[in-house]
Amino acid sequence: MDSTLMLQTSTVLFAIAALGGAAMALMRFSGTPRPPHWLAMLHGLLAGAALTLLLYAAATTPxxxxxxxxxxxxxxxxxxxxxxxxxxxxxxxALPKWLVLVHGGIAVVGFICLLLAAWTR
Structure with missing residues (x-):
């Protein structure tokens, strides 16, 4: 598998994970102290799969x-x-709102970097 395909696949997985992350952040900022467990686990599973693929691509291909x-x-x-x-x-x-923002903000910057790497070659 070539690096471009791996980066693009990772980007798509992160995008799906981001939808769940955005939903959880909206829940937290609308007053719900915690999102449903299933949504948090699905978000983590998708993001973990995307990160694993990204790390594999970075370690094995240019x-x-x-x-x-x-x-x-x-x-x-x-x-x-x-x-x-x-x-x-x-x-x-209750999830600390500041930590939710920091977690999401760092992930958004990482996503933008990954988009640039995967789709602008």
């Missing part, structure tokens, strides 16, 4: 620097997502 930057940003966003899940969501504590 990719643009923006794809490598995207991988780093998504790793940081993933750490925030794990923190949101394990510290707050599973303990039934």
């Amino acid at each position: 990719v643009p620097a923006s794809a490598k930057l995207a991988a780093v940003l998504f790793l940081v966003a993933a750490a925030g997502g794990v923190l949101l899940n394990l510290r707050f969501h599973l303990n039934e504590i």
Whole structure:
């Protein structure tokens, strides 16, 4: 599989994960303390699959620097997502709005970097 196809597939998976992330953020900012467990797990599963594919592409094929930057940003966003899940969501504590914003903001910047790498060659 060539790097462009892997980057594009990763982009599509991240886009689907982002829809779930946006839905969860809207829930949180509309007053719901936590999203449904199934939605959080689906979001994490899709983002994890996309990140795994992105890391594989970066480790085994030549990719643009923006794809490598995207991988780093998504790793940081993933750490925030794990923190949101394990510290707050599973303990039934309201998700901190500032952390939801930071997690999503880093992921958006990573997504833009990945879009540039995958679709502008």
